[in-house]
Amino acid sequence: MHRLFCNLKLVDPTHPLHLKQVDLRVQDGQLVEVGSALDARDAELITLDQCSVSVGWLDLEAEVGDPGQEHREDLVSLAAAATAGGYTQVGLRPNTFPAIHDKAGVSYLLQKGKTLPVTLLPIGAISRDTAGLEITEMLDMRATGAVAYSDGSHSLQHAGLLLRALLYAKSFRGLIMNQPLEKTIAGSGQIHEGLVSTSLGMRGIPSLAEELMVERDLRLLAYTDSRLHLSHISTAGAVASVRAAKAQGLHVTASVAALNLLLTVEALEDFSSNCKVLPPLRSEADRQALLAGLKDGTIDCIAANHTPREIEAKEREFTYADFGAAMLSTAFAAAATALRDELTETELIALFTSGPRRILGLPTVGLRVGEEAQFTIYHYNEQWTPERRDIFSKSKNAPLLGHNLIGRPVATVNGHHFNSLARIKASE
Structure with a gap:
């Protein structure tokens, strides 16, 4: 089983598909394929509308x-x-x-x-x-x-x-x-x-x-x-x-x-x-x-x-x-x-x-096939207002509670770890 992240705008100026809509296939913690309309057979599909993906x-x-x-x-x-x-x-x-x-x-x-x-x-x-x-x-x-x-x-x-x-x-x-x-x-x-x-x-x-x-x-x-x-x-x-x-x-x-x-x-x-x-x-x-x-x-x-x-x-x-x-x-x-x-x-x-x-002075990371998967998915235009339940720190001294903000992270992939906001909230 592998995961297929679908229809994301790729934001990475070092990548040939920069600013294009892409799918990303992750298997065993590695990024194995990046492209458009990838084969979805036997994959866990993850579709996040209107989102971007970056390193x-x-x-x-x-x-x-x-x-x-x-x-x-x-x-x-x-x-x-x-x-x-x-x-x-x-x-x-x-x-x-x-x-x-x-x-x-x-x-x-x-x-x-x-x-x-x-x-x-x-x-x-x-x-x-x-x-x-x-x-x-x-x-x-x-x-x-x-x-x-x-x-x-x-x-x-x-x-x-x-x-x-x-x-x-x-x-x-x-x-x-x-x-x-x-x-x-x-x-x-x-x-x-x-x-x-x-x-x-x-x-x-x-x-x-x-x-x-x-x-x-x-x-x-x-x-x-x-x-x-x-x-x-x-x-x-x-x-x-x-x-x-x-x-x-x-x-x-x-x-x-x-x-x-x-x-x-x-x-x-x-x-x-x-x-x-x-x-x-x-x-x-x-x-x-x-x-x-x-x-x-x-x-x-x-x-x-x-x-x-x-x-x-x-x-x-x-x-x-x-x-x-x-x-x-x-x-x-x-x-x-x-x-x-x-x-x-x-x-x-x-x-x-x-x-x-x-x-x-760390090595340059890119969305390159064959390397460990390490990327962030975010909604650049989502409007939201943080509440206490959105602050996952043990301490809640968050100055932006109640402020109207634009732009929100949605999920991260780091090797074998896949974390979405929905998963984090479910584990509270």
């Missing part, structure tokens, strides 16, 4: 609670949220307890992920316990399967440590990742510094807190000639700095969080703690700069910035609520809604497929 999507760096905080998110619930969001591969930040700061931690994630419908890509910590003090054995983690190195949500405050990490990683072409936020400037800020923070009487997080660290990191990158990824940039100044660095030939890439493409700081005027995220939602001018950065290639991919938090950490006085949003299930819809008039469908999909793989 499987990759989220660059999601947060998970395993090990240590499984009440927020375990690997099974993360996989459910990811497949509902259209992802076949997910990079995992090292912010766990204990942190993923050695080869044992990397091995733990890879072993536990073997039976999951998504492929886990561990990101090793730069510093022990992501404390920003003592550098880790990155080469050991690379040999075990780490794809990059970051302290995740803990921005690297110590310039000397980042310098040593860039030099260390350069010896084996490793990738260093940092989410830029100068904490001595951000202080106890809650939201973007500006008119809204002033009107609400809240301490703001200045754009300078991000932009100063971006400039620092780029100077260190130029000095070392290594590889650097700036995670989730959010300000116009950061976009301009990355654009200039790329023009100078520096080996720098950048991502943007999907939520920052759709919402601005005004979403916090009702004190919604689910919209309290890092980087913070910024001004409309910043949002427009992010859109421009995607259009001209300054920003290389769109990330979910998935940071699940339990209800007790969110439903409390705003000042004391944790930062973070559960975004894996709705990141594509947020981006597709925000970018509908800015990018073509093909350009948008590249930011979920070839963009993140190029950042990590």
Whole structure:
């Protein structure tokens, strides 16, 4: 028995049938045939009207609670949220307890992920316990399967440590990742510094807190000639700095969080703690700069910035609520809604497929016969409004509940794993 996925628009500019209606035949986890009107005898037919198919999507760096905080998110619930969001591969930040700061931690994630419908890509910590003090054995983690190195949500405050990490990683072409936020400037800020923070009487997080660290990191990158990824940039100044660095030939890439493409700081005027995220939602001018950065290639991919938090950490006085949003299930819809008039469908999909793989230096994946099946089926034009039952994370701190969105993942295939929204809901 094999599966035949019928009448899908193929979105893959490297494929000769790009933008054509095709059928895909999958047998024993492999893509064995792609074409039109394929023979359906003895096949399990799967027909999804008005849908497109692309290479499987990759989220660059999601947060998970395993090990240590499984009440927020375990690997099974993360996989459910990811497949509902259209992802076949997910990079995992090292912010766990204990942190993923050695080869044992990397091995733990890879072993536990073997039976999951998504492929886990561990990101090793730069510093022990992501404390920003003592550098880790990155080469050991690379040999075990780490794809990059970051302290995740803990921005690297110590310039000397980042310098040593860039030099260390350069010896084996490793990738260093940092989410830029100068904490001595951000202080106890809650939201973007500006008119809204002033009107609400809240301490703001200045754009300078991000932009100063971006400039620092780029100077260190130029000095070392290594590889650097700036995670989730959010300000116009950061976009301009990355654009200039790329023009100078520096080996720098950048991502943007999907939520920052759709919402601005005004979403916090009702004190919604689910919209309290890092980087913070910024001004409309910043949002427009992010859109421009995607259009001209300054920003290389769109990330979910998935940071699940339990209800007790969110439903409390705003000042004391944790930062973070559960975004894996709705990141594509947020981006597709925000970018509908800015990018073509093909350009948008590249930011979920070839963009993140190029950042990590992973092999190019295509819808090629004879290779392992790895693809995402989605409805580019479906209009929908997320409800709690659409958020498959253990944590429901989802800022887009009740928002009208356009674009929705429908199913994923990753080797022998076939997951559709209908199947995920049936297994709840």
